[in-house]
Amino acid sequence: MEITLTIDGKEIPFKSTGAAVKRYMAQFQRDLLKDIMKMGVANIDFDNMTEEQAIEWMRDHIDFNMFYDVAWVYAKTANPAIPEPFTWLDSFDEFPILDVIEPLQELLIKTIGSKKK
Known part of the structure:
Protein backbone atom coordinates (compact mmCIF):
# COMPACT_ATOMS: atom_id res chain seq x y z
CA MET A 1 0.00 0.00 0.00
CA GLU A 2 1.26 3.48 -0.83
CA ILE A 3 0.04 6.94 0.11
CA THR A 4 1.34 10.44 -0.54
CA LEU A 5 1.19 13.20 2.06
CA THR A 6 2.02 16.87 1.74
CA ILE A 7 4.48 17.86 4.45
CA ASP A 8 5.94 21.35 4.52
CA GLY A 9 4.76 21.88 0.93
CA LYS A 10 6.48 18.70 -0.34
CA GLU A 11 4.72 15.64 -1.73
CA ILE A 12 6.16 12.69 0.22
CA PRO A 13 5.31 9.10 -0.73
CA PHE A 14 5.00 6.50 2.04
CA LYS A 15 4.84 2.78 1.34
CA SER A 16 4.20 -0.34 3.38
CA THR A 17 5.82 -3.61 2.29
CA GLY A 18 6.86 -6.80 3.98
CA ALA A 19 10.30 -5.29 4.55
CA ALA A 20 9.09 -2.36 6.68
CA VAL A 21 9.44 -4.18 10.00
CA LYS A 22 12.92 -5.43 9.09
CA ARG A 23 13.97 -1.96 7.88
CA TYR A 24 12.79 -0.48 11.20
CA MET A 25 14.88 -3.05 13.11
CA ALA A 26 17.94 -2.52 10.90
CA GLN A 27 17.81 1.28 11.28
CA PHE A 28 16.71 1.72 14.89
CA GLN A 29 17.66 -1.59 16.58
CA ARG A 30 14.13 -1.91 17.97
CA ASP A 31 11.25 -4.19 17.11
CA LEU A 32 8.40 -2.21 15.52
CA LEU A 33 5.71 -4.62 16.68
CA LYS A 34 6.96 -4.55 20.28
CA ASP A 35 7.16 -0.74 20.20
CA ILE A 36 3.54 -0.55 19.09
CA MET A 37 2.34 -3.10 21.64
CA LYS A 38 4.18 -1.35 24.51
CA MET A 39 1.96 1.68 24.04
CA GLY A 40 -1.16 -0.35 24.86
CA VAL A 41 -3.26 1.67 22.42
CA ALA A 42 -5.37 -1.36 21.50
CA ASN A 43 -6.86 -1.49 25.02
CA ILE A 44 -7.90 2.17 25.24
CA ASP A 45 -11.47 3.29 24.57
CA PHE A 46 -10.88 6.72 23.06
CA ASP A 47 -14.56 7.01 22.07
CA ASN A 48 -15.52 7.46 25.73
CA MET A 49 -12.87 10.13 26.39
CA THR A 50 -13.02 13.83 25.84
CA GLU A 51 -10.48 15.19 23.39
CA ALA A 78 8.73 4.31 -0.95
CA ASN A 79 11.93 6.12 -1.95
CA PRO A 80 15.23 4.34 -1.19
CA ALA A 81 17.12 7.52 -2.11
CA ILE A 82 16.00 9.50 0.95
CA PRO A 83 18.83 10.16 3.42
CA GLU A 84 19.22 8.94 6.98
CA PRO A 85 16.49 10.02 9.47
CA PHE A 86 18.12 13.15 10.92
CA THR A 87 19.10 14.50 7.51
CA TRP A 88 15.65 13.70 6.09
CA LEU A 89 13.80 15.35 9.00
CA ASP A 90 16.13 18.37 8.82
CA SER A 91 14.98 18.89 5.22
CA PHE A 92 11.58 20.02 6.57
CA ASP A 93 10.97 23.35 8.26
CA GLU A 94 7.80 21.83 9.73
CA PHE A 95 6.95 18.17 10.28
CA PRO A 96 3.58 18.11 12.09
CA ILE A 97 3.74 14.57 13.48
CA LEU A 98 0.19 14.73 14.88
CA ASP A 99 -1.09 15.38 11.33
CA VAL A 100 1.07 12.58 9.92
CA ILE A 101 0.21 9.87 12.47
CA GLU A 102 -3.40 9.38 11.41
CA PRO A 103 -2.75 8.77 7.68
CA LEU A 104 0.19 6.48 8.53
CA GLN A 105 -2.02 4.35 10.78
CA GLU A 106 -3.43 2.59 7.71
CA LEU A 107 0.10 1.63 6.68
CA LEU A 108 0.78 0.36 10.21
CA ILE A 109 -2.39 -1.73 10.06
CA LYS A 110 -1.27 -3.21 6.75
CA THR A 111 2.14 -3.97 8.26
CA ILE A 112 0.93 -5.72 11.43
CA GLY A 113 -2.61 -6.76 10.51
CA SER A 114 -4.02 -10.16 9.73
CA LYS A 115 -6.28 -11.22 6.88
CA LYS A 116 -7.83 -14.02 8.97
CA LYS A 117 -11.48 -13.60 9.74
Whole structure:
Protein backbone atom coordinates (compact mmCIF):
# COMPACT_ATOMS: atom_id res chain seq x y z
CA MET A 1 0.00 0.00 0.00
CA GLU A 2 1.26 3.48 -0.83
CA ILE A 3 0.04 6.94 0.11
CA THR A 4 1.34 10.44 -0.54
CA LEU A 5 1.19 13.20 2.06
CA THR A 6 2.02 16.87 1.74
CA ILE A 7 4.48 17.86 4.45
CA ASP A 8 5.94 21.35 4.52
CA GLY A 9 4.76 21.88 0.93
CA LYS A 10 6.48 18.70 -0.34
CA GLU A 11 4.72 15.64 -1.73
CA ILE A 12 6.16 12.69 0.22
CA PRO A 13 5.31 9.10 -0.73
CA PHE A 14 5.00 6.50 2.04
CA LYS A 15 4.84 2.78 1.34
CA SER A 16 4.20 -0.34 3.38
CA THR A 17 5.82 -3.61 2.29
CA GLY A 18 6.86 -6.80 3.98
CA ALA A 19 10.30 -5.29 4.55
CA ALA A 20 9.09 -2.36 6.68
CA VAL A 21 9.44 -4.18 10.00
CA LYS A 22 12.92 -5.43 9.09
CA ARG A 23 13.97 -1.96 7.88
CA TYR A 24 12.79 -0.48 11.20
CA MET A 25 14.88 -3.05 13.11
CA ALA A 26 17.94 -2.52 10.90
CA GLN A 27 17.81 1.28 11.28
CA PHE A 28 16.71 1.72 14.89
CA GLN A 29 17.66 -1.59 16.58
CA ARG A 30 14.13 -1.91 17.97
CA ASP A 31 11.25 -4.19 17.11
CA LEU A 32 8.40 -2.21 15.52
CA LEU A 33 5.71 -4.62 16.68
CA LYS A 34 6.96 -4.55 20.28
CA ASP A 35 7.16 -0.74 20.20
CA ILE A 36 3.54 -0.55 19.09
CA MET A 37 2.34 -3.10 21.64
CA LYS A 38 4.18 -1.35 24.51
CA MET A 39 1.96 1.68 24.04
CA GLY A 40 -1.16 -0.35 24.86
CA VAL A 41 -3.26 1.67 22.42
CA ALA A 42 -5.37 -1.36 21.50
CA ASN A 43 -6.86 -1.49 25.02
CA ILE A 44 -7.90 2.17 25.24
CA ASP A 45 -11.47 3.29 24.57
CA PHE A 46 -10.88 6.72 23.06
CA ASP A 47 -14.56 7.01 22.07
CA ASN A 48 -15.52 7.46 25.73
CA MET A 49 -12.87 10.13 26.39
CA THR A 50 -13.02 13.83 25.84
CA GLU A 51 -10.48 15.19 23.39
CA GLU A 52 -8.58 16.68 26.33
CA GLN A 53 -8.47 13.30 28.12
CA ALA A 54 -7.30 11.53 24.95
CA ILE A 55 -4.52 14.08 24.40
CA GLU A 56 -3.41 13.77 28.02
CA TRP A 57 -3.38 9.95 27.76
CA MET A 58 -1.33 10.13 24.53
CA ARG A 59 1.13 12.59 26.05
CA ASP A 60 1.70 10.23 28.98
CA HIS A 61 1.85 6.93 27.05
CA ILE A 62 2.89 7.42 23.44
CA ASP A 63 6.47 7.66 22.29
CA PHE A 64 6.16 10.25 19.53
CA ASN A 65 9.78 9.64 18.54
CA MET A 66 8.67 6.21 17.41
CA PHE A 67 6.23 7.82 14.97
CA TYR A 68 9.03 9.90 13.45
CA ASP A 69 10.93 6.64 13.01
CA VAL A 70 7.90 4.94 11.48
CA ALA A 71 7.38 7.86 9.09
CA TRP A 72 11.01 7.60 7.97
CA VAL A 73 10.74 3.82 7.45
CA TYR A 74 7.67 4.16 5.23
CA ALA A 75 9.21 7.08 3.33
CA LYS A 76 12.45 5.14 2.85
CA THR A 77 10.46 2.13 1.65
CA ALA A 78 8.73 4.31 -0.95
CA ASN A 79 11.93 6.12 -1.95
CA PRO A 80 15.23 4.34 -1.19
CA ALA A 81 17.12 7.52 -2.11
CA ILE A 82 16.00 9.50 0.95
CA PRO A 83 18.83 10.16 3.42
CA GLU A 84 19.22 8.94 6.98
CA PRO A 85 16.49 10.02 9.47
CA PHE A 86 18.12 13.15 10.92
CA THR A 87 19.10 14.50 7.51
CA TRP A 88 15.65 13.70 6.09
CA LEU A 89 13.80 15.35 9.00
CA ASP A 90 16.13 18.37 8.82
CA SER A 91 14.98 18.89 5.22
CA PHE A 92 11.58 20.02 6.57
CA ASP A 93 10.97 23.35 8.26
CA GLU A 94 7.80 21.83 9.73
CA PHE A 95 6.95 18.17 10.28
CA PRO A 96 3.58 18.11 12.09
CA ILE A 97 3.74 14.57 13.48
CA LEU A 98 0.19 14.73 14.88
CA ASP A 99 -1.09 15.38 11.33
CA VAL A 100 1.07 12.58 9.92
CA ILE A 101 0.21 9.87 12.47
CA GLU A 102 -3.40 9.38 11.41
CA PRO A 103 -2.75 8.77 7.68
CA LEU A 104 0.19 6.48 8.53
CA GLN A 105 -2.02 4.35 10.78
CA GLU A 106 -3.43 2.59 7.71
CA LEU A 107 0.10 1.63 6.68
CA LEU A 108 0.78 0.36 10.21
CA ILE A 109 -2.39 -1.73 10.06
CA LYS A 110 -1.27 -3.21 6.75
CA THR A 111 2.14 -3.97 8.26
CA ILE A 112 0.93 -5.72 11.43
CA GLY A 113 -2.61 -6.76 10.51
CA SER A 114 -4.02 -10.16 9.73
CA LYS A 115 -6.28 -11.22 6.88
CA LYS A 116 -7.83 -14.02 8.97
CA LYS A 117 -11.48 -13.60 9.74
